[in-house]
Amino acid sequence: MIRPNAQPLIRPSVASLHPYVPGEQPHGEGWIKLNTNENWFVAPGVLHAVAAAATSDLRRYPDAACSDLRTRLEARYGVPSARTICGNGSDEILTLLIRACAGEGDRIAYADPSYSLYETLAQIQNAAPVPVPMGPQWELPVDDLIAIDAPLTLVASPHAPSGTAFALADLERLAAGVTGVVAFDEAYVDFGGVSALAFIDRYPNVVVVRTMSKAFGLAGVRLGYAFGSAEVVDALYRIKDSYNVDRLAQVAGCAALDAWDEYAAVNRATVTRRDAVADTLRNRFGWHVWPSAANFVLATPENADAEVIALRLKEERILVRHFARPRLGRSLRISIGSGPEMDRFLDVLGSIVG
Ligand SMILES: Cc1ncc(COP(=O)(O)O)c(C=O)c1O
Incomplete structure (x- = not known):
């Protein structure tokens, strides 16, 4: 179809995007x-809970605040529920962080190679992805990331796709050395990594992102969450979709935490x-x-x-x-x-x- 003198239908940064390949x-x-x-x-309890929740209540919107889930997360991790946000997979939490922290042209730094969605999300936002090479043994390039001091730094910890566990001291040096937000993406932490969770009380710029897709076997329902300072978490609430976590996902998440x-x-x-x-x-x-x-x-x-x-x-x-x-x-x-x-x-x- 010919559209003479028409404006582009799609933003250039999206038109030229290499989409994430799952x-x-x-x-x-x-x-x-x-x-x-x-x-x-x-866990069988998860399947029972989801089956029991498949009632006519599905005609109603879900709890926009994921209150039951956040209460359970608070009991498990000791982080006040006001400093916790749930998302449609941790991928959504990463999207929210990028939207909240990085405007057009702002740098988003991450160790490279890493979870390749980081780059895609940065490009969608028209931000500037800054991949920082990792060391030969998959060392985290802490000093280089600090030198960049991006508005948002993303670190998969343990690292994906190598599986490397980083030293807590390195993670803390990064948290302390960067003035922007540092998100530790702890998708795999339950399999033997160290967690940066304690840092959220010391460093208002630290966010810890978790998922129920891996250790809790819920990749199919899409459920993630993040812990951080009130300032950052509050910003994520302001930009999220109202009903970003569906009813069955909330039920599944609660039942999975009960089956800890x-x-x-x-x-x-x-x-x-x-x-x-x-x-x-x-x-x-x-x-x-x-x-x-x-x-x-x-x-x-x-x-x-x-x-x-x-x-x-x-x-x-x-x-x-x-x-x-x-x-x-x-x-x-x-x-x-x-x-x-x-x-x-x-x-x-x-x-x-x-
Ligand atoms: C490092 C990392 N972060 C986040 C995710 C996404 O997890 P979710 O299923 O919660 O969106 C993955 C999925 O493979 C991952 O490898």
Whole structure:
């Protein structure tokens, strides 16, 4: 269709955007999904609670403040509920932070490589993404991030996609050294990382972002939350959609927190299995595996093409994640599934690489 002298329909920063590419969600049965770091477990209590909540109440809007959920979060983490906000996945919390902290052209700094959504969200906002190279052993570039002193600094901690746990002292040095907001994205913290949560009482610029997608097995309902100073959290409330967390997600989140002990036991087993899988990849296949504090490992096959291995695994209905990006192209990120899933993965891998 010709539109002579018409103005562009889409903002240039959006028109030229490279959108975030999520991990594949396959259709059909029989897949072993080790590509998006989901939990392999859902507590039965969560399923019962969600089924019980599927009533005619669904015609009503949800609680805009997520009051029950925030009360439970306060009981669990000791952060006053006024300094907690819930979101439609932690992705929404990241979006809110970027909107609240960075205007057009403002810098958003993050360690690179990292969760690639950071860059996409910055571009959508027409802000200036500043990727800061990590060290050769995935060290957090604390001094470089401090030197940039961006209005918003994003740190996945433990780091994704390497799984590296950072030293608390480094995280604190960053929090103290940057004058803008520092968001610690602790999506994987329940699998062995250290938490920066205590910093929110010392540093008004610190926000800790969490998700229920990983340790609490709720990727499918989309639920995340953040803790921070009243000033920052209040700003996020002012810009969020009124009803950003739906009724069933709120119920699922409450039930998952009630099932804390069950999830803790399952996640401890995942950590043990992660370390065993890493050892097998190293000892049986000779792969390089980075130490991980998350529910995945980043592994580099020696003398084999990582992308080809991912494709061969997919032919056997096993998905792992390959990133065609600098520093990552020779590696695979492998989520830690159930025992039988990992046994099957290692068997099939053995038949592929010998
Ligand atoms: C580092 C990191 N942060 C945030 C997220 C998004 O989590 P959510 O499902 O809560 O949006 C992910 C998902 O993979 C992640 O890896």
